[in-house]
Amino acid sequence: MPGVFADRILTVPNVLSILRLLGVPLFLWLLLVERADGWAFVLLIVSGITDFLDGKLARLLDQSSRLGALLDPFVDRLYLVTTLVAFVIRGLIPWWVAALLVGRDLVLTLTLSVYKRRDLPPPEVIYLGKAATFALMSALPWLLAGQMDWAADGFGRAFGGALLVWGTAVYLWTGVLYTGKAVVVARALPAVRHRSA
Known part of the structure; x- marks a missing residue:
């Protein structure tokens, strides 16, 4: 039934969003401290894939939730802003x-x-x-x-x-x-x- 998971927190899409959120400080550390561009690149790609998957899985598994509706766009914006700031610091943009x-x-x-x-x-x-x-x-x-x-x-x-x-x-x-x-x-x-x- 649609909406049955509306108040649930522990769903597959939410777990993916939380993993992406945890990836933000790791990405900054890789890019700015270690200057491990290859690993930072891999993390950006993985973040993009999980961003695509969490929306698809929310619909496919009928696991849309209020938390997911707030968390997913928040993590998207956070990733975009922190990546832009890091790229400016590195002189990439x-x-x-x-x-x-x-x-x-x-x-x-x-x-x-x-x-x-x-x-x-x-x-x-x-x-x-x-x-x-x-x-x-x-x-x-x-x-x-x-x-x-x-x-x-x-x-x-x-x-x-x-x-x-x-x-x-x-x-x-x-x-x-x-x-x-x-x-x-x-x-x-x-x-x-x-x-x-």
Whole structure:
């Protein structure tokens, strides 16, 4: 029955999300302290695969949960932000690219109050935004692969750079679309006044 696992914590998708969460400090240690780019690359790939699997398994096993609905996007954003910051520290991407991407998420976080004050759910996901996130999360391993000493390092830098440019442009555009939706809602509907008990 759909929703039977809605309040469960220990589900396969949630375990995968928690493992990805634990992988964040390990990734930072590998990239910034050990400079073990090969292992950091492997961890990024594994994180991407488990991110894909947890959503699929949640639907396939009927293990969607409230925790999963919060945890999965939180871990996605945390991985993206920490990876961007680490890449800036290592000089793999310009600081302003990371600032644009993180700034977009900060602006959208602020727009959520528009929906909350009107007792509305957050806006539906724009699938173009999912494509942009996928492009960015794919760009980062390729950029890292471009730093390693192997036959395809030049391809890794070029392909990763192209994905980064495309992903950044679309990510910012979907940010504009989400912000526009919030503005329309704010103008069309008054905020709900809650009576104090």
